[in-house]
Structure formats: structure tokens, C-alpha cells
Amino acid sequence: LIDEEGLEPQPGQFYMLATERHWEQRGGRPFLPRALSVADAGDAPGGTRLDFLIEGIGPGTDRLCELEVGEGVWVNGPLGNAFSPPRDLSPAAAGAILVGGGIGIAPLAGLRRRFAAANVPTRVLLGFRDQAHSGGLDDLFSCCEVRLASEDGHAGHKGYVTDLLATMLEGDDAASAAVYACGPPAMLDAVQALCAERGVACELAMESPMACGYGACFGCAVPKPDGGYMRLCVDGPVVRYA
Amino acid sequence: MPDFCGIELEHSVINASGTFDAIAARRVYGDALLDDFPFSAFVSKTITPEPRVGNEPQRIWETPAGMINSIGLPNKGLEGFLAEDLPQLAELPVPLVVSVMGTSVEEFSRLVERVGGRDEVTAIELNVSCPNVHSGLIVGERPAETLALLEALRPLTQKPLIVKLTPNVADPAAVAIAAEEGGADAVSLINTVKASGGPVTGGLSGPAVRPIAIAQVRAVSAAVGVPTVGMGGISSGADAREFIAAGATLVAVGTESFRDPRAGQRVARELAVLDLNSRSR
Numbered sequence A: 001l002i003d004e005e006g007l008e009p010q011p012g013q014f015y016m017l018a019t020e021r022h023w024e025q026r027g028g029r030p031f032l033p034r035a036l037s038v039a040d041a042g043d044a045p046g047g048t049r050l051d052f053l054i055e056g057i058g059p060g061t062d063r064l065c066e067l068e069v070g071e072g073v074w075v076n077g078p079l080g081n082a083f084s085p086p087r088d089l090s091p092a093a094a095g096a097i098l099v100g101g102g103i104g105i106a107p108l109a110g111l112r113r114r115f116a117a118a119n120v121p122t123r124v125l126l127g128f129r130d131q132a133h134s135g136g137l138d139d140l141f142s143c144c145e146v147r148l149a150s151e152d153g154h155a156g157h158k159g160y161v162t163d164l165l166a167t168m169l170e171g172d173d174a175a176s177a178a179v180y181a182c183g184p185p186a187m188l189d190a191v192q193a194l195c196a197e198r199g200v201a202c203e204l205a206m207e208s209p210m211a212c213g214y215g216a217c218f219g220c221a222v223p224k225p226d227g228g229y230m231r232l233c234v235d236g237p238v239v240r241y242a
Numbered sequence B: 001m002p003d004f005c006g007i008e009l010e011h012s013v014i015n016a017s018g019t020f021d022a023i024a025a026r027r028v029y030g031d032a033l034l035d036d037f038p039f040s041a042f043v044s045k046t047i048t049p050e051p052r053v054g055n056e057p058q059r060i061w062e063t064p065a066g067m068i069n070s071i072g073l074p075n076k077g078l079e080g081f082l083a084e085d086l087p088q089l090a091e092l093p094v095p096l097v098v099s100v101m102g103t104s105v106e107e108f109s110r111l112v113e114r115v116g117g118r119d120e121v122t123a124i125e126l127n128v129s130c131p132n133v134h135s136g137l138i139v140g141e142r143p144a145e146t147l148a149l150l151e152a153l154r155p156l157t158q159k160p161l162i163v164k165l166t167p168n169v170a171d172p173a174a175v176a177i178a179a180e181e182g183g184a185d186a187v188s189l190i191n192t193v194k195a196s197g198g199p200v201t202g203g204l205s206g207p208a209v210r211p212i213a214i215a216q217v218r219a220v221s222a223a224v225g226v227p228t229v230g231m232g233g234i235s236s237g238a239d240a241r242e243f244i245a246a247g248a249t250l251v252a253v254g255t256e257s258f259r260d261p262r263a264g265q266r267v268a269r270e271l272a273v274l275d276l277n278s279r280s281r
Helices: A059-065 A102-117 A137-141 A161-170 A185-198 B022-029 B077-089 B105-116 B134-141 B143-156 B172-181 B207-223 B237-245 B263-280
Strands: A014-018 A034-037 A040-044 A047-051 A074-079 A095-101 A122-128 A146-150 A177-182 A202-205 A221-223 A229-231 A238-241 B013-015 B060-063 B066-069 B096-100 B123-127 B161-164 B186-189 B193-197 B200-205 B228-231 B250-253
Touching (some): A034 A102, A095 A161, A122 A137, A122 A161, A161 A185, A177 A185, B060 B193, B066 B193, B105 B123, B123 B143, B134 B143, B172 B186, B172 B207, B186 B207, B200 B207, B237 B250, B237 B263
Parallel strands (some): A095 A177, A122 A146, B096 B123, B161 B186, B228 B250
Antiparallel strands (some): A014 A034, A202 A238, B060 B066, B066 B200
16 A cells, blocks of 8 residues: 555554544444554655555454555554664674564565665575465565475475474574564464574564554553563564563 | 633543553654644543553453453552653643542542642542452442542542543442532543453443443433533544533543544544534524
């Protein structure tokens, strides 16, 4: 979509999207806008082009998937923090390993492009449940070398993307990399555990039910590494474990 | 310009406590927020004597035309609020109302004395109705408890005391009458309506509760002489007008701010247009 007045987002940031400000359909839902990470962005005639990867899994995402070219979209963003360069995560990190699972590959596309432009050596590991859940792969990652895993074995390694990461982190150069991940909670937990085990810094782009996206509702709380909770919208969605 | 308990306000739309974090919003949107602030007065999130981390997630659930929340009043506690948040809230271009909740008369007294003693604070809202905290339910559910609390707090401050009423009672007007008798300067209603959906049990808000809110605002406004702040699912100027027609002096926007950070000024603008049209007719 084209944002006529907005800033260009940084990889990792997100938007609240609705087909219009009040988009309730019969039955009163969807009521709240939906939080979606931007997959990529760039200049476009008339504003900033924003790319999103959306899977219809409920009334909100279903409605967004029905959008036709030319329809308006209610947009609030860019919101939240962004991924950091590897050197910010760890002084020893010269390169990046991107780990994406399912729909979570989206924010890694813009990050990969950003790193490529900055000549950061980047390796990309992506995992999918099956072919039906590998949407966006060809559009977002056609340009680059990607190692794939799939639970049903339709492409690449049969198993989890974290298997690929474990193998990669066993190499001698593990400590010279920083890991960036986005995907389902179980995948992020596994990535974080692997990185902690190997002493590798990582940033995880997380997800939580969110009503507002700008710190108002306190609904998107997730546990902080040091106790208590944080609001994922204003203190995330990218959370660092170093 | 509306006059509310002696406070002159630019327009009649304020925020519902706990639905807009002006400090976080300024971090996100910058000082543009102050240039076009959504509300004519700002009501803080409820503070408690000690810090609270809030409830374990999952905290929200979307419903038809609304949402259920179970947030649990996360806040920095009285001292943390006074030291860290109050200086930032004092920079807002509108009068500040601080919402407080204690679990006893003693706790409420300490909150009212300390908060009321600060020049940055224009008025205090007493949260006796938060459905997520057991103690809140008890005071706000019973006229006698409400009267006793107000009688204890009234001598402690000259500042306006606003009692936030719970809708989860058979007769909210009885509680409002008790609050007025105890010396409250205003009442605000409704808080969220007890509800469950998915994994979340808490309070329902949004347009789903608006008809309940209008009925209660009408009943309470007819029963008391003090001004009322009406809220519950207000999404537009037309909605706000219904509350004012039901007797509200001010209206508050809550859940709608989640969908639209600029809902406050939009509702105020729409309301002004409606008022102008009705006057010119």
C-alpha cells in the first residue's frame, strides 16, 4: 500500500491496519485494527510504499486479504522499535543470521535488503510447515540465497528451521554472528535457547495481542527477561537477548 | 467553554482513565501530540500506593463491537508516579486529573493527601469500580462503603473529587447519591462491564456497552446534583451528544482511542459541528 504522508519504516517496525477506521462488519468484528510488521518499504510515486505479508486467520486478517487494488486502508505507524545492526548487538559480530518461520519471514525481508546495502554478510534460514504455509517466500526472497526447512519435507531440510540454526551455530564462526528471528513463539523460544547456549546475541521480533499499538491499552504485555512485563508495542516488538 | 467543578475546559471531551498513556504517546508521536492534544483534560492511569506489574497475559480479547480487558492496573506506585510521571504529565497543555485506587480508607487517604498536595494536579478521580481488583468492587458496589470513604477523604483536599462508578450493580444511582452525600464534586461512569471471552475474564468496553452506559448516565444524572462525566463506547460526536442529552456534563473517550489515537479531538470536533448545526436551526 502507499502511505501518502508517512515516514519510511525501519525493518522490524509495525503498523496498525484496518480497511477503514470503523471496519466492523456484520457481527461487530473485526473491531480493533490489526498489528502487522512491515515486510519491506520504499519510495513510490505519491508516498512511501509499504509491503505486508498477511495470512487470513480471523475476521481482521481475512478482511485485509480481501482488499482490492485502489481501496483505501486505515494506517497508524510506523510503530515500535527496529532491528539493530550486528555490531550493536555484539562488538564481535561481523555478520547476521536471519531466522524466519512461516508468516514471520515478513520483517526479515526488509532487514536482509538493509544489510545487503550495508555490506553486512547475511545468511537467511527460513522454515515453513508445508507448501501452503510458505506464502511470500518467492516474492520476498527470490533475490537471495536462502536455506529452507519444512516440516513436511516439501522443500529443503525436513524438520525445523532451528535445526539449520543449530548446525550453523556449531561452526567456528558462530560468535562472529548476530541472530535475528521472527516466527511462532515456540520457534523464538528455541532460537533464544540456542543462542544463549552458544553465547550468540540475538534479537527476536515478537507478537502479542494488541489493541492500540502506541502504549495506550497495556494489552500486549509480555514477560521481561528480568521480571515484570513490558508493552511489546512501545518497548518492542524487537526484543534483544545479548 | 464548559465549566466542570470550577475548571474551565476548552471542550467537553476528556479521556477515560487507563485508555491513553500521554507519556508513551508523546514518545511515539513526538511533540505534535501536545500541539493538537486530543482531550480538554487528561485523566491519568490509576495509581496505587505500591507499584504493580499488572495481570499475567493474555490481557485482551476482541468481542463484537468491543473488547474485554484484564490489565490489572500496572503502575509505578505513588512515589514512582510522583517522581517520574507527574513532571512529564505536568507538561501537557490541559488540566491533569489523577486517578487513584487504594484497598483501604488509609491507603486512599495517603494517595489523596500526597497527590492533592501537588500543584500540577487539578482534580482527583477515585477508582472504586475497577472490576479487575477485588477491593475496588467492594467499595463501589455499596453505597454505605462509598459514603464512608468520601467522608474520610473529603476533609483531606480542596481539589475536586470525582468518583468513578461501576456499572456492575443493580442501582448505580444509589452509589452516586452516596458519593454526593459524602462530598464528591462529580461522578464519572461507566467503568467496564464484567465479561468473559476466550481466555480473558475482565471488563468489556467499546460500542458494545454504549446502550448500558447511556441508561446509567441518564439514571445517575437525574439522581444527583453534581456534574457527571459520561463514557462507554463513545466513537463519534453523535455518540457524545447522546450522553450529553442523557445528562452528562463532560464525556470521555476510551476504547476508541485504541483504534484511533486522534479520536479525542475528532469526537470534540464532530460534537462542535453538531452543536453549531442545532443552534442555527
